[in-house]
Amino acid sequence: MARAIELHDIGMVFASRQGSVHALDEVSFGAEAGEFLCIVGPSGCGKTTLLKILAGLLFASTGTVQVNGESVRGPISNVGMVFQSPVLMPWRTVLDNIMLQVEVRNLDRGKYRQVALGLLQLVGLAGFERKYPYQLSGGMQQRVSICRALIHDPALLLMDEPFGAIDALTREQMNLELQRIWLDHKKTVVFVTHSIPEAVFLADRVLVMSARPGRLLKVFDVELPRPRTLETMAEPRFSRMVTHIRREMQAHGGLE
C-alpha cells in the first residue's frame, strides 16, 4: 500500500517585489497511514508553509508531494485542517461554523449536527453552540476550529499549532483527547507545535527543523507506550527525550 504522505525534496521560494524569501530547502519525509508526526522548529522556519504545501494549497517551487500515492496538484479534500488562527466565519454561530464542513461536503446535516454537539462537549464547549465567535476567547475559538477539522472524520489531519492559544491545563486535556481520538480512529496526523514536551507526548516521530531556510535537521522516534498519560510526562525517559530534542535545536541556534 502507498504511504499516507510522501514529500520529496521540497523547496520553497517566495518571490515578491521586496526580494525573495527562501522558506524551505530539500525537505523530505513521509508517514505511514495512522502515524502521528510532530514538527518543531523556530518561528519563521516554514512549518506553516510546509503544511499548506502538503494540503495542496501552495505549490512547492521544487520537489513532489504525494498523498495516498497520488500526486498533489491542487487542494486535497480528504483532510481536516486546523490553521494557526481559528479562521471562523464571524456571521456563523459556533455550531454553524463547524457545520460548514458538513454543508460544503453535502453530508447529512441532521446526523452530523449530533456529531458536532458531541465534539463541542469533548473540547469543553458544551452550551456554546449558539454563540458567535466574537463571544468566545481566542483559545475557545481555536477549539471550535478543531471540531470543524474533525467532524467529517478525515483520514489525514493537519494541525498548525492548534493549542498555541490555550492555557496549560486545558492544553493537557486537549492533548489527551487528541490522542484518544487518534487511537480510536487511526488518522494520519501532522502536528506543528512550539512545545517540545507536547511534541514528545503526542508523536510517534518528532521532526526537528532548522531556522530559515527550513531544513529537516533530525527525526526522533518516540517509543513511549500508548496510551500516554499525564504520568508519562513525569517519566525519566520522557524528559530525556525532551532534553535531547531541545539540545538539537539549541545546537542549530533555533530556540522556541
Added chain:
Amino acid sequence: MSLWYLVIAMTRISDSILPAPHQVAFEFLDKYALLVRHTLITLQEVALGLLVGVPLGVASAVVLVWSPALERAIMPWVVFLQNVPKIVVAPLFVIWFGFGIGTKIVIVCMLVIFPILVTTIVGLKSVEPDMLDLIRTMGASKWQVFYKARLPGALPSFFSGLKLSATFAAIGAIVGEWMGADAGLGYYLLVAQHNVQTKALFASIVLVAVIGLLLYQLAVVSERVLLRWHVSVREEETRRVRA
C-alpha cells in the same frame, strides 16, 4: 430653529424671501393633498430606481469579481463614466427615454450603481486568504466559495454602499424631473420657483430631505438586522446598552 427666527427678527426679511418655520408648517397643512401627491410620485421614482439600480450594481460587482480579466477591461470605463457629471447626460436620457418615469429611473440607477458596485467589489474581495484556503480543503466548488464565504463577507461593505446610494437616489429623481415632468417634487419646486412661492419651495425641500432620510434609515435598520455579528453594529449596540 431659534436661529432661524432670530435671523428673521433681526433682518425683518420679507416672508416671500425667508418664511418663518411656522409659516412653512402651515404650508404643509394647507397644501397637504398636493404635497403628498407630488411626494409619492418622487418616492416612486426613487424606489424603482433603487430596486433596479441596487441589484444591477451587486450583479455587476459579482461578475467583475468572478472574472478579473473583465474587471481590468471594464472598471476603467466605469470610473470614466462616473466622472461625467450625471446632470450633463440627463438631457440625453430625455431624448432616449422620453419625459416619462423611465428617464427618472435611469438617472436614479446611474447615481446608485457606482457606490454599490465599488463597495460590493471591495467586500467580495476581502475574504481572509486562510478562509479561502480552509473552504478549499473542504472540496468547495467555486460557487460554494462564493456564496458561503464571499457573499456574506461582502455584506458590511455593501451596506456602506447602500447608505450612500440611499442619499444619492433622491437627487437623481429631482434632476430627472427638472429635465421635464408634470408631477413630482422636482416639478413642484420649479413651479414654486416660477411663482416665487417661497413657502412651497421650503416645504418641498423639507420633503426631499425626508425622502433621503427615510431611505437612509431603511438601510440602517436592515443593516442592523442582517449584520448583528459585525463589529460596527455590535459597537453601536453596546453603546446603546450603556447609555
